[in-house]
Amino acid sequence: MTSRDDILGRVRARLNRNPENAAAGRAAIEATLAMRAQGPCPAIDSQKSALAGRQQAGTPPLLERLVEKSLAYSSTVDRVGTYAEAPAAVARYLAGLNLPLQAVIWPALARLDWAAAGLTVDTRGAEDHDLVGISGCFCAIAETGTLMLVSGPDTPASVSLLPETHIALVPASRIVAGMEEGFALARAELGQLPRAVNFISGPSRTGDIEQTIVLGAHGPYRVHLILLVQE
Amino acid sequence: MKSRAHRFKENAAAALANPVLQASMRKAKGKFVDKRAIAIREIDDFEATREAAKQIRNRVIENLDLWLEKFEETATARGATVLWAKDGAEICRHVVDVAKRHGVKKAVKSKSMLSEEAGLNLALTAAGIQPVETDLGEYILQINDNEPPSHIIAPVVHKSLDEVADLFAKTHHTPRKTDIPALTREAREVLREHFLTAEMGISGGNFLIAETGSVALVTNEGNGRMVTTLPKVHVVITGIEKVIPTLEDLATLMRLLPRSATGQSISNYVSVLTGVKRPDEPDGPEHLYFILVDNGRAEVVGSEFQDMLRCIRCGACMNHCPVYQTIGGQAYGWVYPGPMGSVLTPLYTGLENAIDLPHAGTLCNQCGVVCPVKIPLPELLRKLREKQVERHLRPWFERLAFRLWAWVASRPGLYGLGARFAARYLTWLADGKGSIPALGLAPEWTKGRDFPAPEGKTFRELYAEKKQ
Amino acid sequence: MRPRIGFAAIELLEAAGCEVIVPASQTCCGQPAWNSGDRAAAAQLAKKVIVEFEGFEYVVAPSGSCADHIKNEYPVILADEPEWCSRAVALGRRVYELTDFLVNVAKLDRVPGSFAGRVTYHDSCTGLRSLGIKAQPRALLARLPGVELQEMSGAEECCGFGGTFSVKFGELSAAIAERKCANACATGAAAIVGGDLGCLLNIEGKLRRMGDHETQVLHIAEVLTAKP
Numbered sequence A: 001m002t003s004r005d006d007i008l009g010r011v012r013a014r015l016n017r018n019p020e021n022a023a024a025g026r027a028a029i030e031a032t033l034a035m036r037a038q039g040p041c042p043a044i045d046s047q048k049s050a051l052a053g054r055q056q057a058g059t060p061p062l063l064e065r066l067v068e069k070s071l072a073y074s075s076t077v078d079r080v081g082t083y084a085e086a087p088a089a090v091a092r093y094l095a096g097l098n099l100p101l102q103a104v105i106w107p108a109l110a111r112l113d114w115a116a117a118g119l120t121v122d123t124r125g126a127e128d129h130d131l132v133g134i135s136g137c138f139c140a141i142a143e144t145g146t147l148m149l150v151s152g153p154d155t156p157a158s159v160s161l162l163p164e165t166h167i168a169l170v171p172a173s174r175i176v177a178g179m180e181e182g183f184a185l186a187r188a189e190l191g192q193l194p195r196a197v198n199f200i201s202g203p204s205r206t207g208d209i210e211q212t213i214v215l216g217a218h219g220p221y222r223v224h225l226i227l228l229v230q231e
Numbered sequence B: 001m002k003s004r005a006h007r008f009k010e011n012a013a014a015a016l017a018n019p020v021l022q023a024s025m026r027k028a029k030g031k032f033v034d035k036r037a038i039a040i041r042e043i044d045d046f047e048a049t050r051e052a053a054k055q056i057r058n059r060v061i062e063n064l065d066l067w068l069e070k071f072e073e074t075a076t077a078r079g080a081t082v083l084w085a086k087d088g089a090e091i092c093r094h095v096v097d098v099a100k101r102h103g104v105k106k107a108v109k110s111k112s113m114l115s116e117e118a119g120l121n122l123a124l125t126a127a128g129i130q131p132v133e134t135d136l137g138e139y140i141l142q143i144n145d146n147e148p149p150s151h152i153i154a155p156v157v158h159k160s161l162d163e164v165a166d167l168f169a170k171t172h173h174t175p176r177k178t179d180i181p182a183l184t185r186e187a188r189e190v191l192r193e194h195f196l197t198a199e200m201g202i203s204g205g206n207f208l209i210a211e212t213g214s215v216a217l218v219t220n221e222g223n224g225r226m227v228t229t230l231p232k233v234h235v236v237i238t239g240i241e242k243v244i245p246t247l248e249d250l251a252t253l254m255r256l257l258p259r260s261a262t263g264q265s266i267s268n269y270v271s272v273l274t275g276v277k278r279p280d281e282p283d284g285p286e287h288l289y290f291i292l293v294d295n296g297r298a299e300v301v302g303s304e305f306q307d308m309l310r311c312i313r314c315g316a317c318m319n320h321c322p323v324y325q326t327i328g329g330q331a332y333g334w335v336y337p338g339p340m341g342s343v344l345t346p347l348y349t350g351l352e353n354a355i356d357l358p359h360a361g362t363l364c365n366q367c368g369v370v371c372p373v374k375i376p377l378p379e380l381l382r383k384l385r386e387k388q389v390e391r392h393l394r395p396w397f398e399r400l401a402f403r404l405w406a407w408v409a410s411r412p413g414l415y416g417l418g419a420r421f422a423a424r425y426l427t428w429l430a431d432g433k434g435s436i437p438a439l440g441l442a443p444e445w446t447k448g449r450d451f452p453a454p455e456g457k458t459f460r461e462l463y464a465e466k467k468q
Numbered sequence C: 001m002r003p004r005i006g007f008a009a010i011e012l013l014e015a016a017g018c019e020v021i022v023p024a025s026q027t028c029c030g031q032p033a034w035n036s037g038d039r040a041a042a043a044q045l046a047k048k049v050i051v052e053f054e055g056f057e058y059v060v061a062p063s064g065s066c067a068d069h070i071k072n073e074y075p076v077i078l079a080d081e082p083e084w085c086s087r088a089v090a091l092g093r094r095v096y097e098l099t100d101f102l103v104n105v106a107k108l109d110r111v112p113g114s115f116a117g118r119v120t121y122h123d124s125c126t127g128l129r130s131l132g133i134k135a136q137p138r139a140l141l142a143r144l145p146g147v148e149l150q151e152m153s154g155a156e157e158c159c160g161f162g163g164t165f166s167v168k169f170g171e172l173s174a175a176i177a178e179r180k181c182a183n184a185c186a187t188g189a190a191a192i193v194g195g196d197l198g199c200l201l202n203i204e205g206k207l208r209r210m211g212d213h214e215t216q217v218l219h220i221a222e223v224l225t226a227k228p
């Protein structure tokens, strides 16, 4: 007998499994999966905007909440209008930190005019020596100040992971309330889930030594959001 | 991992006598407790969310066989291989087999309690494969001669900065430093090299999602992402009870897990990983294996201890446990400490091998009220005690004492006489200041405190006198 | 152990206008047996208590853990014997912890004592977490003009008593008590007050061992009836 059969066999025995209740159980499973019931979701509000409740994507309360929570998670935030303004905002941010104007970017962002802002970019997955990684995001989650990134040929996961500085471009229309809304968007737009869905909230951190929080454990030391308020 | 749970008393005494551990535990105590209390206030209806989480976990466990089949189907459809392991030895065999198949010489590991259950690091080393723990805490333990963890979330909570400083200087041959960011940077550099060169990543799994065949992985350091992005092989080792139905359920549980564990609204990284990389994708593993582990869990299904299978390994119960706060986690002797460990260790390693653990709690229920999936931990501890009595695992004198006491307590005259005698005896033992420094009948009580002396006559006597 | 507590409880109940009867045959509710896994002994004593007390209008215990045991655990202990179980449930509905009864049922508005000084209150685990005893003792203390209540940090944390735990793991139990005592003493209170004798014995025993012979350790009933 294989271990699979042995383990499942013992579980079945303990649950008094028989053909009838198996059929009923399978039907219950399909119903649960079809229903996708949501648990209680907290209202999304922000200190700046009193409008409570679960907001439509892109509305000001979601944006303000995303900003507040991102800052609370030690990210930094900038606001510009459109994608076209993003390269200059990146250049400003890097110059402000005395970082070289050089980055690895998502292939999905290759269409922007990075050179015009004085940036040298490589369009590929990140490597160990890359100091700055620039990504977009699939969407952003206001509730917790979280970026939701999905992997793919044009959106490699390593860009948000290996470099010490991660910059993410966040179109305002892609700000949703919670994880539920993010998953719903993924189902609607992508069909099946891509290999990696990464939720990122601020720089990597550890508190292992004497519960002292240190940023930059294995991933980025800095996460910088550039909000594109007109996108 | 070999259990030392049968030596709980000695282990606890050693922990009490260890000044470094005592200082570290005192420092850590408030942090987890206070941060959780603040974080749960962000949830409008925390109790309703707890209840929803409990329902999610129960829904799966009540049809566990069918949910496992479902998960196997969806995971396989996305190109993963699902393996099953009855026990720790089989986990080790599977991992070594997979490693050999893909020519693996080094494996980077994100935290996996199952790998602790299995003693996987030893097995890998014996097979010529180098295991490298990458969670900072787990790494510190590994370089300290594979010391066992003392907490499921904060494995080195018992260690002081000085100890870590010594260890790093010795292991990395670098000048000793006591700056925590500098130590963290040093570990980052050492481990980055391992991430880049390992052929295999091993992780645990916080949840398996039946709807999509995915594993959800939660870390703050980002090591979970590293081990599942860079190496060409990814092996997930989880218990069979870890399945949840949908992504919506993951969203609900993620409102509770980080808040209960570290007092964060969310962990820095939550990854939902499904299948292998596409041919045109620049990163991600080419091979994905799930090892679904029994190791005692199947027997708990359908039993009076089934509630325990809901556990999402947040650690809140130990953070709030007065016993854990006092002795740390290693004293519990196996992988899981605190109240959840006191239930799991006897269930998974045998009632007779952890005779003290079900008694190693005051039944204060500080654990039960914080558990995000509403596991009635004190009730489960009490049931384990009952099982011990049923199986005659308690010492004969203890059983006799309770029988005798119940016999006396059923006879009011005798009981009154006994109480009267005890009161006189205790009064006689007192030191003149109302305290008894040493009690022959209960020597354990007076080890660390006095016993307040009674006032002479018993209530029963005085009440009778008054009535006359 | 402390007859004063029993008499103080009676005095309070009488002050609230109740007629109080203490059945001469009562012994113990059986909680120690139940918590040690001895179902048979626990059931034996549970039945005895049910028979003795089911004739009364209310049953009041000056201890949260005894009250909880009768109220919430008897039906579990006797679950296999339906007739006994329903008697246990019926009795349970009329069982109260002392301060809860005084505040919420008897609505005692004047307390007979005149205690004066700073006190701090230890919330016993079972009373607090199973019966919701938190505001009641404080409401009663507030009726004593001379009492200043200074809350300790971690008032809701276990003192380390835990019934048989205290004699199975003496050192561990005492180490937990040490934290409780330190928190309590940090308030500068002249008396540590609680509602469960087990905790009080544990806390007092630890205080005395630590060399503190000044701080009083009192049951809430003693405070509420204290004469100058």
Ligand code: SF4
Pocket: B260, B310, B311, B312, B313, B314, B315, B316, B317, B318, B340, B367, B370, B371, B372, B373, B374, B375
């Ligand atoms: S028993 Fe509950 S509190 Fe303890 S680790 Fe498991 S889920 Fe968390």
